[in-house]
Amino acid sequence: MAEQLTIKIQQTSDYKFEVDFGAALSPIMADLPPPLGEGSAPSPEHLLLAAVANCLSASLLFALRKFKQNAENIQTTISCTVDRNEQKRLRVTHINANINLGKAAAEFEHLERILAQFEDFCTVSQSVQAGIPLQINVFDGDGVVLK
Incomplete structure (x- = not known):
């Protein structure tokens, strides 16, 4: 039986994105390392x-x-x-x-x-x-x- 997983990624600023796994899980942040991003979250x-x-x-x-x-x-x-x-x-x-x-x-x-x-x-x-x-x-x- 196939399972479909869906997440939503929303830009919050520059190269920083919120990763939304849905209502059951807390979102996390993702960011690119410098020089593009700030490196403030996992890449x-x-x-x-x-x-x-x-x-x-x-x-x-x-x-x-x-x-x-x-x-x-x-x-x-x-x-x-x-x-x-x-x-x-x-x-x-x-x-x-x-x-x-x-x-x-x-x-x-x-x-x-x-x-x-x-x-x-x-x-x-x-x-x-x-x-x-x-x-x-x-x-x-x-x-x-x-x-």
């Missing part, structure tokens, strides 16, 4: 990264809970590279996400299966990854690379 690139990181984190939590595993404070750090393309236009050229599970790998059951499937649950990262290379790394609470 579109920030919002893209937040969407990818949130979706990946929630998808990993979902996969862990499918196997009745306690996540213990998932923390995700995400970054991107913004560079010019051949036409000299700025583009997000690469995204790197580092997800930390918050406890040692040995404390999880079925971790290999969980890590093998969680990315497939993430609507946003799977959609973005079709056009932007996305590197996803998962670490346990001791900093050991799991994926």
Whole structure:
């Protein structure tokens, strides 16, 4: 079953926009960084990264809970590279996400299966990854690379 999502963006001043998600959610502000905007609110690139990181984190939590595993404070750090393309236009050229599970790998059951499937649950990262290379790394609470 398809779902239709709609938001409304309203310019409030210069390059600052209010992002209205509808009656059920509080609006947020978005702004471009200087020199065009004031950098007083998240930029579109920030919002893209937040969407990818949130979706990946929630998808990993979902996969862990499918196997009745306690996540213990998932923390995700995400970054991107913004560079010019051949036409000299700025583009997000690469995204790197580092997800930390918050406890040692040995404390999880079925971790290999969980890590093998969680990315497939993430609507946003799977959609973005079709056009932007996305590197996803998962670490346990001791900093050991799991994926």
